[in-house]
Amino acid sequence: MKMSNLLLPTLKELPADAELVSHQLMLRAGLMNKLASGIYNYLPLGYRVIKKVEDITREEMDAMGGQELLMPALNPAELWMETGRWEEMGENMFRLKDRHSRDFCLGMTHEEVITDVGRRTIKSYKNLPTILYQIQTKFRDEPRPRAGIIRAREFIMKDMYSFHSDKKSLDETYEKAYQAYLNTFKRCGLKTEVVLADPGPMGGGECHEFTVLCDEGEDTIFTCPGCGYAASADVADYHYDKKASTAFDGKPVDKVSTPAVKTIKDLTDFLKRKPSDFIKTIIYEADGNLLAVLVRGDRDINETKLKRILKTKNLLMATEEQILKLTGGPLGFSGPVGIDGVRIISDFEIQDMKDAVTGANEKDMHLININYGRDFKVSEFYSVRNAVDGDICPQCKATALGMKRGIELGHIFKLGTRYSADMNAIYLDETGAEKPFIMGCYGIGITRIVATLIEQSHDKDGIIWPMSIAPYHVLVMPVISNDEKQMSMASAIYEELKSAGIEVILDDRDARPGVKFKDADLVGFPIRITVGDKAVKELKVELRMRAEGETSYIEREKVLESVKKIIADEIEKIQRV
RNA sequence: CGGGGCGUAGCGCAGCCUGGCUAGCGCGCAGCGUUCGGGACGCUGAGGCCGGAGGUUCAAAUCCUCUCGCCCCGACCA
Numbered sequence: 099m100k101m102s103n104l105l106l107p108t109l110k111e112l113p114a115d116a117e118l119v120s121h122q123l124m125l126r127a128g129l130m131n132k133l134a135s136g137i138y139n140y141l142p143l144g145y146r147v148i149k150k151v152e153d154i155t156r157e158e159m160d161a162m163g164g165q166e167l168l169m170p171a172l173n174p175a176e177l178w179m180e181t182g183r184w185e186e187m188g189e190n191m192f193r194l195k196d197r198h199s200r201d202f203c204l205g206m207t208h209e210e211v212i213t214d215v216g217r218r219t220i221k222s223y224k225n226l227p228t229i230l231y232q233i234q235t236k237f238r239d240e241p242r243p244r245a246g247i248i249r250a251r252e253f254i255m256k257d258m259y260s261f262h263s264d265k266k267s268l269d270e271t272y273e274k275a276y277q278a279y280l281n282t283f284k285r286c287g288l289k290t291e292v293v294l295a296d297p298g299p300m301g302g303g304e305c306h307e308f309t310v311l312c313d314e315g316e317d318t319i320f321t322c323p324g325c326g327y328a329a330s331a332d333v334a335d336y337h338y339d340k341k342a343s344t345a346f347d348g349k350p351v352d353k354v355s356t357p358a359v360k361t362i363k364d365l366t367d368f369l370k371r372k373p374s375d376f377i378k379t380i381i382y383e384a385d386g387n388l389l390a391v392l393v394r395g396d397r398d399i400n401e402t403k404l405k406r407i408l409k410t411k412n413l414l415m416a417t418e419e420q421i422l423k424l425t426g427g428p429l430g431f432s433g434p435v436g437i438d439g440v441r442i443i444s445d446f447e448i449q450d451m452k453d454a455v456t457g458a459n460e461k462d463m464h465l466i467n468i469n470y471g472r473d474f475k476v477s478e479f480y481s482v483r484n485a486v487d488g489d490i491c492p493q494c495k496a497t498a499l500g501m502k503r504g505i506e507l508g509h510i511f512k513l514g515t516r517y518s519a520d521m522n523a524i525y526l527d528e529t530g531a532e533k534p535f536i537m538g539c540y541g542i543g544i545t546r547i548v549a550t551l552i553e554q555s556h557d558k559d560g561i562i563w564p565m566s567i568a569p570y571h572v573l574v575m576p577v578i579s580n581d582e583k584q585m586s587m588a589s590a591i592y593e594e595l596k597s598a599g600i601e602v603i604l605d606d607r608d609a610r611p612g613v614k615f616k617d618a619d620l621v622g623f624p625i626r627i628t629v630g631d632k633a634v635k636e637l638k639v640e641l642r643m644r645a646e647g648e649t650s651y652i653e654r655e656k657v658l659e660s661v662k663k664i665i666a667d668e669i670e671k672i673q674r675v
Numbered sequence: 676c677g678g679g680g681c682g683u684a685g686c687g688c689a690g691c692c693u694g695g696c697u698a699g700c701g702c703g704c705a706g707c708g709u710u711c712g713g714g715a716c717g718c719u720g721a722g723g724c725c726g727g728a729g730g731u732u733c734a735a736a737u738c739c740u741c742u743c744g745c746c747c748c749g750a751c752c753a
Contacts, residue, residue, distance in 0.1 A: 107685090107686095109686065109687095109703095110686085110687090110702065110703080110714060111686060111687050111688095111701095111702065111703095112687080113686075113687085114681085114686085114687065114688090114745095114746080115681090115745065115746045115747090116746090117746080117747070132745095134744085134745090135744080135745065135746085190751090190752075206753080207753055209753095236753095238752085238753090240751090240752075241676080241750080241751050241752075242747095242748095242749095242750090242751080242752090244746085244747085249752085255753090257753090295753095297753080305753090307753095316752090506753090509753055511753080539753085541753060543753095559713095577711080577712055578711055578712085579711095580711090581711090609711095609714090610710080610711055610712095610713090610714080610715060611711060611712050611713065612711090612712080612713040612714050612715080613713085613714050613715095614712095614713085614714095615712075615713040615714085616713065616714045617714085618713095619713085620714095628712080630712060631712085640712095
């Protein structure tokens with residue numbers, strides 16, 4: 099490709115509404131541009147990268163036995179109603195009506211559709227397992243699109259689904275997918291962490307997230323440098339060591355006036371006590387029942403954990419009226435002392451607190467010198483708070499957990515019969531009995547990979563692509579375009595590489611050298627061949643690697659050979675694990 | 676949905692508070708010339724429903740009301 103013919107609108111200035119580096123660089127390097135909030139055009143070079151990521155993903159899914167198909171993005175509502183997700187997905191789903199006012203949605207994921215495909219086509223245990231995947235555009239009406247393509251409303255995803263007759267088969271496929279995912283990310287030049295995660299609205303059992311560590315990421319994960327435990331904040335646990343002594347020499351309970359002091363922050367200032375001296379009491383409503391949850395004042399309740407403990411999806415903070423009715427006191431003055439008739443779920447730590455402060459269930463009053471056992475009781479203790487940096491690892495019980503930020507690129511789930519049961523997707527087993535499929539599902543954010551790679555691999559001048567997904571491998575650049583000797587030599591090299599099947603661009607634009615150098619670095623072609631004076635005079639061209647910034651001079655005749663070798667070596671470096 | 680901010684040329688911005696001639700600057704774009712190893716320079720030129728609607732006024736980019744869009748923080752999130 100000649101650059102003079104390429105649509106590559108590079109930007110010299112920073113786009114005003116891009117915050118993240120990857121977002122800025124994708125816009126500046128002319129890979130994409132915005133059509134509406136969270137909706138982007140992928141321009142030629144950006145789309146080349148996307149296609150390369152897709153191809154790598156495709157190869158890995160095929161290699162583990164996946165079969166590619168394509169399902170419609172436009173889905174009839176009935177299918178989603180069968181599983182209850184027409185309601186459950188709420189406003190995150192783009193909905194529309196056809197001319198007959200039938201309800202449709204734009205698919206945000208395809209469990210319903212694939213399960214329908216399965217129930218119509220797979221009738222016998224003899225056809226199991228079956229692994230199907232697609233690479234397709236997904237739609238989600240995000241409450242707040244951000245960070246360019248990382249959280250977009252329309253994006254490309256690879257989603258794979260597996261059908262099984264037993265748990266063991268699912269486990270095997272899950273394990274294969276796990277490996278295939280590691281391969282895929284590695285081959286795209288990414289370093290990922292695998293973390294335990296929460297299935298959220300996907301339902302089902304075990305699941306893992308594949309996350310790239312990145313300070314700008316919106317996922318929080320905890321990892322143990324000792325034993326390798328890794329979990330997303332939703333599920334991250336911590337090891338609790340009960341204090342040996344149960345005896346306490348607590349002071350007598352006292353009631354203090356705290357006018358209009360409702361929040362932990364206010365209390366800290368007002369009573370001159372540390373946040374960790376307070377017992378925070380939050381009233382929830384779960385499936386119509388009220389309950390109280392206790393955590394230390396400096397902790398946060400983890401509602402994902404709480405939902406698991408309660409085995410419910412329907413969890414709401416109680417209203418002020420509910421609180422008043424249950425505790426007798428207004429919002430902001432709740433405490434565990436004297437609450438009767440509801441379940442009180444407490445974080446483990448509460449039992450170790452001495453002479454704590456808590457709401458008196460009475461307007462403008464708090465209790466001090468509260469001690470568990472003496473002054474209040476709880477129904478059950480759990481790990482119900484968010485893990486924090488420095489918590490002890492729940493797995494090895496020895497090392498402190500580290501808290502990190504990351505971007506989620508892939509997620510694999512063991513769905514079990516979550517969808518097949520609701521949708522009556524059954525097959526006949528060896529005995530002729532009807533059984534619902536046991537299913538798994540496996541997603542990769544294709545477009546998100548591109549942004550994340552840039553986030554992980556760039557410098558002040560621009561993007562640094564790994565060879566495997568770079569839009570082109572080589573840029574051939576005559577320094578002075580209207581120097582005939584340079585141009586003809588550069589063209590010759592370009593033609594030679596091109597006919598050898600190498601992905602090469604010739605920067606034949608009549609632009610000043612500085613402009614071409616800047617664009618080369620910004621877009622980030624891995625290999626740059628510069629043809630300047632020295633090349634013409636000594637028949638030696640400059641070869642520069644974008645990643646290392648190393649420059650060397652090679653004989654004109656050896657260009658093809660060298661370039662071939664470098665490309666092969668670079669791709670080899672990030673082959674499968 | 677709560678809080679904050681922004682919509683003026685393809686991009687980045689000034690002008691608005693305190694209304695007033697032809698709406699400006701830098702980049703980019705087109706033409707000519709000089710340049711040419713890290714985003715050159717000179718001259719010439721094209722390009723604007725000042726987000727939209729309504730209102731106030733002799734007069735609105737500027738003031739008022741409504742509305743649409745966009746960004747950030749939070750809530751939310753396969």
